Amino acid sequence: MKTNDVILQTTTKVVFFIIFLFSIHIFFAGHYTPGGGFVGGLLTTGAIVLLLLAFDLKTVQLALPFNFTVVTAIGLLLALGTAAGAIVFDVPFFTHAFDYFELPLFGKTSLHTAMLFDSGVYLVVVGSAITIIQSIGGDD
Amino acid sequence: MTNLLLFPIIIPFFFAMILLFFKEQVVIQRVLTLIGLALSLVASCWLVATVKTEGIQTVTLGSWPAPFGITMVSDMFSALLVTTTILLTFFVVWYSFKSIGVERERFFYYPAILFMITGINGAFTTGDIFNMFVFFEVLLIASYLLIVLGGEKRQLRESIKYVLVNVISSALFVITVAYLYSVVGTLNMADISVKIAEINQPGIISVIAILFLIVFGIKGAIFPLYFWLPGSYAAPPIPVLTLFGALLTKVGVYAITRTYTLFFVHDIGFTHQFLLVLSLLTIVAGCIGALAYFDLKQIIIYNIIIAVGVILFGVAQMNTSGLEGAVYYLIHDMLIKAALFVLIGIIIYVTGTSNLREMGGLIKTHASLGWFYLIAAFGLAGIPPLSGFIGKLLIVKGGFEADNAFGSIVILASSLVVLLSVIRIFIYAFWGEPGTRTLPETNKQTYRQLMVPAVLLVLVTVVYGVGAEWLMPFMTDASNVLQEPSIYINSVLKE
Numbered sequence A: 001m002k003t004n005d006v007i008l009q010t011t012t013k014v015v016f017f018i019i020f021l022f023s024i025h026i027f028f029a030g031h032y033t034p035g036g037g038f039v040g041g042l043l044t045t046g047a048i049v050l051l052l053l054a055f056d057l058k059t060v061q062l063a064l065p066f067n068f069t070v071v072t073a074i075g076l077l078l079a080l081g082t083a084a085g086a087i088v089f090d091v092p093f094f095t096h097a098f099d100y101f102e103l104p105l106f107g108k109t110s111l112h113t114a115m116l117f118d119s120g121v122y123l124v125v126v127g128s129a130i131t132i133i134q135s136i137g138g139d140d
Numbered sequence B: 001m002t003n004l005l006l007f008p009i010i011i012p013f014f015f016a017m018i019l020l021f022f023k024e025q026v027v028i029q030r031v032l033t034l035i036g037l038a039l040s041l042v043a044s045c046w047l048v049a050t051v052k053t054e055g056i057q058t059v060t061l062g063s064w065p066a067p068f069g070i071t072m073v074s075d076m077f078s079a080l081l082v083t084t085t086i087l088l089t090f091f092v093v094w095y096s097f098k099s100i101g102v103e104r105e106r107f108f109y110y111p112a113i114l115f116m117i118t119g120i121n122g123a124f125t126t127g128d129i130f131n132m133f134v135f136f137e138v139l140l141i142a143s144y145l146l147i148v149l150g151g152e153k154r155q156l157r158e159s160i161k162y163v164l165v166n167v168i169s170s171a172l173f174v175i176t177v178a179y180l181y182s183v184v185g186t187l188n189m190a191d192i193s194v195k196i197a198e199i200n201q202p203g204i205i206s207v208i209a210i211l212f213l214i215v216f217g218i219k220g221a222i223f224p225l226y227f228w229l230p231g232s233y234a235a236p237p238i239p240v241l242t243l244f245g246a247l248l249t250k251v252g253v254y255a256i257t258r259t260y261t262l263f264f265v266h267d268i269g270f271t272h273q274f275l276l277v278l279s280l281l282t283i284v285a286g287c288i289g290a291l292a293y294f295d296l297k298q299i300i301i302y303n304i305i306i307a308v309g310v311i312l313f314g315v316a317q318m319n320t321s322g323l324e325g326a327v328y329y330l331i332h333d334m335l336i337k338a339a340l341f342v343l344i345g346i347i348i349y350v351t352g353t354s355n356l357r358e359m360g361g362l363i364k365t366h367a368s369l370g371w372f373y374l375i376a377a378f379g380l381a382g383i384p385p386l387s388g389f390i391g392k393l394l395i396v397k398g399g400f401e402a403d404n405a406f407g408s409i410v411i412l413a414s415s416l417v418v419l420l421s422v423i424r425i426f427i428y429a430f431w432g433e434p435g436t437r438t439l440p441e442t443n444k445q446t447y448r449q450l451m452v453p454a455v456l457l458v459l460v461t462v463v464y465g466v467g468a469e470w471l472m473p474f475m476t477d478a479s480n481v482l483q484e485p486s487i488y489i490n491s492v493l494k495e
Helices: A006-029 A037-054 A057-063 A068-088 A114-137 B004-022 B026-054 B076-099 B109-125 B129-148 B153-184 B189-199 B203-220 B229-234 B238-262 B268-292 B296-317 B320-351 B367-381 B388-401 B405-430 B444-466 B468-483 B485-493
Strands: A098-103 A107-112 B057-060 B071-074
Touching (some): A006 A037, A006 A114, A037 A057, A037 A114, A057 A114, A068 A114, B004 B071, B004 B076, B026 B057, B026 B076, B026 B468, B071 B076, B071 B109, B071 B189, B071 B485, B076 B109, B076 B238, B076 B444, B109 B129, B109 B238, B129 B153, B129 B238, B153 B203, B189 B485, B203 B238, B203 B268, B229 B238, B238 B320, B238 B468, B268 B296, B320 B367, B320 B405, B320 B444, B367 B388, B367 B444, B388 B405, B388 B444, B468 B485
Antiparallel strands (some): A098 A107, B057 B071
């Protein structure tokens, strides 16, 4: 018997974006309020897992055609690259830099290289969590 | 170069990431791994030269002042260990081209090795006790992959034991660090040393010292915590076994040495006496195992346990000879264990079995293998002028100087057992008539390609023994820091 999960799928199409936006919010808020790369990455993973529950593995892989091992590797490179930028300026490893910028839409904003490191963490968390779920769930 | 001491950690890490992009291209992986290790070797040799001329190198990550950031410290002891680690990994990776099999190479074998080297070098270099825990996990998680990679039945069974034991010891590590933090309120190793000296090591600190001994003793396989090692190490293929046998237990030994010379030096009568007794029991247990088996792998694996006991006996003396001997013997043991494991790997490849009783007469067909094995075996037992001699001589001398004559005699007797156990391999495998089994078909070219890195490793150990005079200043520098914690503390805290 084929179950009809039109309600689940329709709800998912709306809720996915809410969860995804919340994860982005949590990610960017990490410097001043609770949050950051790790929870942000897990929330994004949660959103993708919801997609996996409502649809099937093949559909989701078609919608998100990334090799998540490579996502993990890019995340690691980003994190190491941010930390290793210190080598170029000959200051101790992991020394971060920040400044205030006038951005067109946001006004006066402080931009910090810790953000780049955090996006590395974000990508590693998303990449490895999805790899785990795909390799367990995709095992026929 | 402010960050020089981090290069031996960052370069393998960087190459491990790059390798993740080339999962299927085995040739690219091999070339990149060798390039990465060669670059790290250059960096670490440069580091040794810098430490020799300019003294201890420190960098506190993120430009924070010393006790507040994570400090990375490279004294001569850790710089030498880092160099040795990279050197022997280079040869083992070379050896595994022909022996590990393409199936494993295609499944993150080389990235796992490089991540493990990152963890090992980090654990040798860090100056922060919690950071040391993190680097322990880095190397352990990579080693979990290496031990299970291939998915044979035996590997699956032994990896469960290995993971279980190490998860428990990691949890104990965190608990011990929590205890220490609640007493002294700092995690920087130099600062911990200062704080413990201020409160003059009350009873709770001695308890923490014993807890650290238990934690690192599980990693480093001391009596009675070595129970997991013989089974787990026999499961993975030879190159992985070589890396484990040569490197992983030595990280535990390094951690014991570091904590017992930097932190817990105010109640030596209790803590170091405890270490001394355990190290002697470790030697005895290892000797029994080394004589009991007729299996090539098991004999050498029990020799790891004996060596751990010998090094820790040297550390427990807390005098110049003992510590110098421990440093010298530690590096000797990493090199010689790697050489022996790759050589017995070739013997197993040639004969198709690891059972001594089924071998014989190999010297007629594989003479060079036999003679190089004999050199390595004599080096392990400590026959002058090979590499095992000076280290053991200094440790024994340290034992007599500290009035532990009994322990020194145990060490000398253990050398005979070590010699007997490895010569037995030589007699059974190389002398006599060919065994009852017919030798499996082996490829001459593969055999030669396996021999090259093995022979080079044996030659490195010979140079290490013959060049003792030239290496001694480095060893003296290394043991001076161990003996005088104030050198370490001053260079980190820069008071």
